[in-house]
Amino acid sequence: MRADAVRRALRTELEAARARGAEPVRVVDVGGGTGGWAVPLAEFGAAVTVIDPSPDALANLRRRAVDAGVAELITAVQGDTEALADCVPSGGADLVLGHGILEVVDDVGAALAALRAATAPGGAISLLVANKYATLLRMVLAGRVIEAHRLLDDPDGAPAGDILARRFDVDSLRTALEEAGLEVSSLHGYGVLADLVPGATAEDPGVAEALAQLELVAAGTSPLREMAAQLHALARPR
């Protein structure tokens, strides 16, 4: 797995689950789509169940798993967060991923309750969400100033007509997790500076390595964390 902050955190969780005796480590990736997270986790030896409502995404996931040689470690299930209990036994996952789904589900509290129910004792939930302030900055840089103002004014960070139901900031993500009875172990920025580096410069191997190191530090450094493209939290049932 690439050594960015989220992959490092997930890898640490897999190793901790192994140390608790889980073999293989059971991961449930809710809204896992085409397997951008699931396939690398399977390559690290985890048995990953991907739940997603999109048949096209699941077909892509299956192809990707075969190409990566991990098809036997990945189970693709058509379903959604709202019916997670029908797809995954209660407490059946050492690590539960909910990456890119809290922005689209109907009810954040119900979604978090479902992720929590799927988590085994000692296990963790990994959440990755869109950061409303990063979207605002991108809009302004693109000259979409009125839209940016509407986004800032909207309590959900997603005004009428937006493709997402909501975006988060550090406080609103932490509050949602705590209200769902979860303890927040870590909350970092993800993709803090990479988008700011001109494409050709970023392709220079020396720059890419330096940028990766800088991202790791920036992920936990305020106020850089608060402006990251996405926010990542690791949480555990209380």
Ligand SMILES: C[S@@+](CC[C@H](N)C(=O)[O-])C[C@H]1O[C@@H](n2cnc3c(N)ncnc32)[C@H](O)[C@@H]1O
């Ligand atoms: C932004 S993509 C994220 C994909 C992947 N988790 C990632 O981070 O690369 C959102 C995914 O959530 C799925 N999705 C949409 N509504 C959902 C729901 N109610 N429950 C679970 N997944 C959902 C979509 O089909 C899509 O694959």
